[in-house]
Amino acid sequence: MKGIFFDMDGVLLDSMPYHAEAMYKALKLELDYELDKKWIFLLEGMPAEKFLQEIFKRNPPKNVSVNQDMLLRLVNLKKKIFKEIENVALIDGVYELLEEMDKTSCIKAIVSGSSRKEVEYMIEKKIGILNFDIVISGDDVTRGKPDPQPYLTALKKTNLAREDVLVVENSPLGIMSACNAKLEYIVTLNSTPLTIQDFNNFLPNSIKNEFSKYIFKDIRSARDFIFDWIYKSHGKIVHI
Structure with a gap:
């Protein structure tokens, strides 16, 4: 799984x-x-x-x-x-991605720095909390991103091996958290105003030399990669 x-x-x-x-x-x-x-x-x-x-x-x-x-x-x-x-909408392509994932055995988790109340309110309002197997919020950890604790907490709750997890992030601190947890990741830029240079200026050298290989313009363009990863046995995308 x-x-x-x-x-x-x-x-x-x-x-x-x-x-x-x-x-x-x-x-x-x-x-x-x-x-x-x-x-x-x-x-x-x-x-x-x-x-x-x-x-x-x-x-x-x-x-x-x-x-x-x-x-x-x-x-x-x-x-x-x-x-x-706020007039928050789903990122374009998210609904279709989650709907397709429902046809697989892949576990879906949210790992957010926001409070549980905020996470559950936003997800229930826009997606439906039952679409996710677990939710890790800022209330569930003592150290937030870029510390690995949020992703390690999700890893423990899902009882998955590191090599069976893919993180989808969009921010420098999120990338650092995933890397510090030694998890594979991809980056979907979506609506961020940050440029690749902004990421490079902020990320430590151990990460910046690798992360640019795994960037997608948005969640829709990452769809094929995500399902290829789900259905096939991949080697490590990132190894820190």
Whole structure:
């Protein structure tokens, strides 16, 4: 038996532009802070609070001390704005892919950095949670992407061997998490504004020399590869 581990935001759901806009607006309203939205995509998969800490470490807000209360206010405001503006749709080709996968014995899992409440709300609303065998959320781990823990947790729950798992990701931190877990992966760019050069500038050397071989423009163009992988015995796609 094999398994496909999908990231959610940006892989299954075209939600990242809304997350980026919500975070940008929250920072602007609360702190008059100008965020380069590219960072939302570069650090996608990181919990919101940790994302803010990382951003403020690189570019501290002016005349404001960063504390836990402020971070919590920003996270809650971002969630509120996201709910107000989101009009999330499935990534083109996802519905057909999942429908075809239902005809196989392949396990389908979601591995997301979002809270379980957010993951289940979005998936139930757009796809149907019963379409997946397991869901790993940010609430199920103590260390998020790029740490391997999210994917290792999914691996343990599915009881699959590493060589029988393929990860589908769209972000640098997701790629790093899959590699750190020593899992095969592919990248579907979908609607990300990141260029290949952006990935190369961000990824460690041990990964950047390999990852560009396994990039697809979108989930639809990855369809043949995914089913070839499911039905045939592949060698390692990536070995770190």
